[in-house]
Amino acid sequence: MTRAQIAAIDYYLPEAVLTNEELAQLYPDWPAAVVKEKTGIEGRHIAAADETAADMATKAAQQLFERHACLPADIDFLLLCTQSPDYFLPTSACVIQHRLGLPKTCGAFDFNLGCSGFVYGLAVSRALVENGLASNVLLLTADTYSKFIHPMDRSVRTLFGDAATATVIRGVESDSADPLIGPFVFGTDGSGANLLIVPAGGLRLPASPETAAAESDGKGNTRSKQNLFMNGPAILTFSMKAVPALVEKLLVESGVTRDDIDAFVFHQANKMMLDVLRRQCRIPPERFVVDLADKGNTVGSTIPIALADGFRDGSIKPKSRTMLLGFGVGLSWAGTLAVMPDSL
Amino acid sequence: MTKREFLSELEKMALPTICSLQGSEQLKDLGWWDSLQSVDFVLMVEQKFGAVIDGEAVSQAKTVDDLINFAAPYLHEN
Numbered sequence: 001m002t003r004a005q006i007a008a009i010d011y012y013l014p015e016a017v018l019t020n021e022e023l024a025q026l027y028p029d030w031p032a033a034v035v036k037e038k039t040g041i042e043g044r045h046i047a048a049a050d051e052t053a054a055d056m057a058t059k060a061a062q063q064l065f066e067r068h069a070c071l072p073a074d075i076d077f078l079l080l081c082t083q084s085p086d087y088f089l090p091t092s093a094c095v096i097q098h099r100l101g102l103p104k105t106c107g108a109f110d111f112n113l114g115c116s117g118f119v120y121g122l123a124v125s126r127a128l129v130e131n132g133l134a135s136n137v138l139l140l141t142a143d144t145y146s147k148f149i150h151p152m153d154r155s156v157r158t159l160f161g162d163a164a165t166a167t168v169i170r171g172v173e174s175d176s177a178d179p180l181i182g183p184f185v186f187g188t189d190g191s192g193a194n195l196l197i198v199p200a201g202g203l204r205l206p207a208s209p210e211t212a213a214a215e216s217d218g219k220g221n222t223r224s225k226q227n228l229f230m231n232g233p234a235i236l237t238f239s240m241k242a243v244p245a246l247v248e249k250l251l252v253e254s255g256v257t258r259d260d261i262d263a264f265v266f267h268q269a270n271k272m273m274l275d276v277l278r279r280q281c282r283i284p285p286e287r288f289v290v291d292l293a294d295k296g297n298t299v300g301s302t303i304p305i306a307l308a309d310g311f312r313d314g315s316i317k318p319k320s321r322t323m324l325l326g327f328g329v330g331l332s333w334a335g336t337l338a339v340m341p342d343s344l
Numbered sequence: 345m346t347k348r349e350f351l352s353e354l355e356k357m358a359l360p361t362i363c364s365l366q367g368s369e370q371l372k373d374l375g376w377w378d379s380l381q382s383v384d385f386v387l388m389v390e391q392k393f394g395a396v397i398d399g400e401a402v403s404q405a406k407t408v409d410d411l412i413n414f415a416a417p418y419l420h421e422n
Binding site: 218231272 | 391
């Protein structure tokens with residue numbers, strides 16, 4: 001039977017890098033070493049002023065086409081996960097379809113999710129492939145949170161980096177009773193929508209001189225309503241409650257144990273959070289992927305980047321079974337298992 | 345852990361700032377309490393007591409006593 005499988009991953013990082021040393025010049029109370037110790041991050045790539053998420057996603061896909069056997073003509077469905085689109089309309093995925101030279105018979109749409117987005121994208125991709133609606137899905141993730149962040153908001157500027165990824169999900173013939181991607185566990189709690197948000201600039205609260213006015217939060221950060229706000233302690237609490245339960249439910253649904261999982265790839269939020277989640281979920285460090293030192297939290301791109309890097313450095317093996325978990329803005333979370341291909 | 349010992353843990357969080365906390369202090373006056381410390385506090389309570397406390401409430405805490413209240417169920421008198 002036809003099973004959907006991750007066939008290729010590539011990613012693009014903008015050229016400019018923002019280091020802890022540069023940030024420490026702006027925030028003297030947060031020395032570079034402290035930021036490294038707490039966040040696990042040394043540098044973050046930042047998109048150029050005229051570089052958008054769609055630009056980066058296009059580059060990630062072009063790199064993938066240049067490095068792998070997949071051709072633009074093979075793609076019959078394009079999905080873009082982004083929260084920083086070029087326009088309210090049209091859909092960025094349609095713009096990218098044209099830029100990449102994908103067939104006009106290709107379906108294409110954006111979906112607005114953050115840190116959970118890659119796993120949701122895998123779910124949609126699997127459904128498309130295994131229901132015969134597509135053979136080769138190009139799943140793109142791209143965000144430029146840096147453009148939402150006030151320069152003097154150290155609570156988020158130390159964490160987030162810009163990036164884009166391109167993943168091909170392909171139909172392969174398999175005799176296995178188990179899926180190559182799946183099962184899936186999903187979760188949503190919109191009561192936490194205000195915990196990680198850009199409050200103004202949409203239609204609920206249009207941008208205005210009032211929403212552009214920056215003010216201090218009394219905790220050493222400055223931002224306006226047009227900037228990204230994150231309630232760090234609340235997001236941490238959400239993660240500590242949602243993720244261990246998600247791991248347990250996914251193990252039950254899949255009928256496997258922790259020992260059957262070769263690599264655990266969680267959304268790379270920051271080191272503090274990953275450390276506590278790994279401990280709570282009782283995962284051995286040697287099978288828990290940490291990959292954010294030179295990129296930071298790249299939102300929906302952290303999981304595919306970690307998979308690609310892990311494959312390249314040998315920490316994630318061909319045919320290995322991985323557990324992929326995304327969680328964050330929304331609030332939204334999702335988890336799945338994915339069997340890696342022979343090559344990526 | 346006693347309340348005094350818990351205050352000592354908070355004082356460790358303030359390092360390199362040296363302080364002696366009583367409980368009535370306003371967090372905004374401490375100088376070292378910031379968004380990173382509030383995350384650290386949630387982690388500290390989880391590590392010391394295995395309790396996942398309400399992070400949104402922590403972000404709204406005004407005084408050191410407010411912080412102590414999050415750990416109160418796990419503190420003893422002596």
